[in-house]
Amino acid sequence: KKDSFFETERTIQRTSKGLVDLPILYYDVRNVIALFTARIEGVRELLKGTGLKPAIVYEEGALVGLSFYEYKHCSIAPYNEMGTVIFT
Numbered sequence: 001k002k003d004s005f006f007e008t009e010r011t012i013q014r015t016s017k018g019l020v021d022l023p024i025l026y027y028d029v030r031n032v033i034a035l036f037t038a039r040i041e042g043v044r045e046l047l048k049g050t051g052l053k054p055a056i057v058y059e060e061g062a063l064v065g066l067s068f069y070e071y072k073h074c075s076i077a078p079y080n081e082m083g084t085v086i087f088t
Contacts, residue, residue: 021075028073037061043086052088063087 010021043054043062054062069081 025075026071026073027075028071030070030072032068033065034067035063035065038064038086046086047088052086055087 006025006027008023008025010023012019013022037058038061040054040057040060040062043064047053056063064087065085067083067085069083071079071081
């Protein structure tokens with residue numbers, strides 16, 4: 001049975017890797033998120049010059065996160081992705 005959620009108009013766009021239908025549709029995805037505290041001095045150094053400040057400070061630590069994605073079945077080839085975040 002088809003899911004009507006994925007029945008959306010798509011357009012072909014040229015990319016550096018060739019033609020792709022947009023939007024990209026993701027049918028089967030896994031995600032793991034890990035949150036940590038990091039030394040506030042290091043986080044402030046990473047944010048220097050951005051005008052941003054750590055949003056969550058706990059015992060001289062800032063909240064940071066790692067997010068891992070496994071795109072198992074999507075309208076382009078399967079791929080993995082990882083992101084790092086500093087909460088500001």
